[in-house]
Every structure is written in C-alpha cells, then in structure tokens.
Amino acid sequence: MCIMGVMNLLQTAGPAVDASCCVPSSKPALSVEEAQRKALVFKALADPNRLRLLSIVKAEESGESCVCDLTEPLDLGQPTVSHHLKILVEAGILHREKRGTWAYYSLVPGALDDVAGILSAL
Template sequence: MSKSLLELTPVEAVACCTPMTREPMTAGQAERVSGLLKALADPVRLQLLSLVASHEGGEACVCDLTEAFDLSQPTISHHLKVLHQSGLLERSKRGVWVYYKAQADVLDSLGKLISSAGA
C-alpha cells in the first residue's frame, strides 16, 4: 500500500462528505467511503464491530471477542485487522493482549452520510 493511501484516514473521507441525499458524492469521496462499507460488508466483521462498540467503555480485548464465534483466533484477528485498517477500530497492545476500540466518530459520520434524515 502506498504511503499516500496510508495517510488518508476514513475519518477525513467521511467527515468531508455531506449526506448523499443533499448532493452527489465525488468519485474520490465514493472511493474512500467504499473502503468503510467493504469492511462492514462481511457479517463477521459487522458483528465484531458491534461487539466492540457495545462492550463496556466501547473497548474490548481480543480475548473477549473470540468466544463469540466458531472461528479460529487467526481468522478473528484477520477480521479485526481489516476493521482496524479501514479506520473503524483503533487498537492498543497491553502486555500480550490487543484491545480494540470503536471509532465512534467514524461510525457517526458514516451514519450521517447515508442518512436521509433532515434532507
């Protein structure tokens, strides 16, 4: 992945967009937002994001997330990595465990982008 792609965060990509019901998105905006939607399009990732966001404090240890699925730990870690790379989750390592936190501002901006409320 090029450095310029790594510097572009989904927060910037979503926050710059007005709701789709008010004005059309540019091709660049649509390209950036589609990455978020692709990350959410997988049922496991959608459920993982929901588990993290609804966990106490909006943060969960990877060890708390693997029990909810009949999947291997490496598979869960892959899905968490995709959510992290898209900007939907942030992560921090504490000892041997990795903790994930939902990026509420990204979720809020994405919700506003696709909402027709107030249009």
C-alpha cells in the same frame, strides 16, 4: 441517452417529442476516487462477522475487548478474527491499543456517526 428510433428527427409536434426517457441532468456525480474511498468503509461493514465484532465491542462495558474474548463467540479461528479486526481498524472504525501481551480494540468515537454522514451526504 435514449433515442427511441430516429425520434421523428424533424417532426414538429406529437408525443414522440416527449419520448426521450428523461433529462440527463449532468450534475457531477460522486467522483471515482471519492466513491472508492467511501466504498472502503462500507466494505468493512459488509461482513456479518465484522458486524458481530462491532456489536460485541460496542456492548462491552469497558468499551474495549481483547482478541481472545472475540474469537470464541464468533466461532472463528484466531487468525481470521485478527484479519477482520485489521480491516475495521484500517477503515477507521476500530482503534487498537496493545497493553502488555494483549491487544484491546475499541470503537473510534464518532466513527459510526461519520458513516451515517456519508449516507446523508451521498
């Protein structure tokens, strides 16, 4: 709260009365838990290499990519790519399907739209 001095405690008029900076509104903000949960999704998107991973997966005709084709264009080690993919899966953005030796990653349908929904519902 803004006090601005004693604010002419009992003064009847004058600009000092309007000197409080604003009305607090006291509407309930996002709860701590909800904010944390939503921040997790944005954390998953808050890395350039993860954005590039999503871009590649999304651009793939078949809708899915395997790790071995994601390692090279990002110029990152295979463990690092696996790490990023895991974060995207845990955020609910990517889906992982293992077929034989390879693991295929694809966008969860509607996941990015859901993120956009978080923004408009802030």
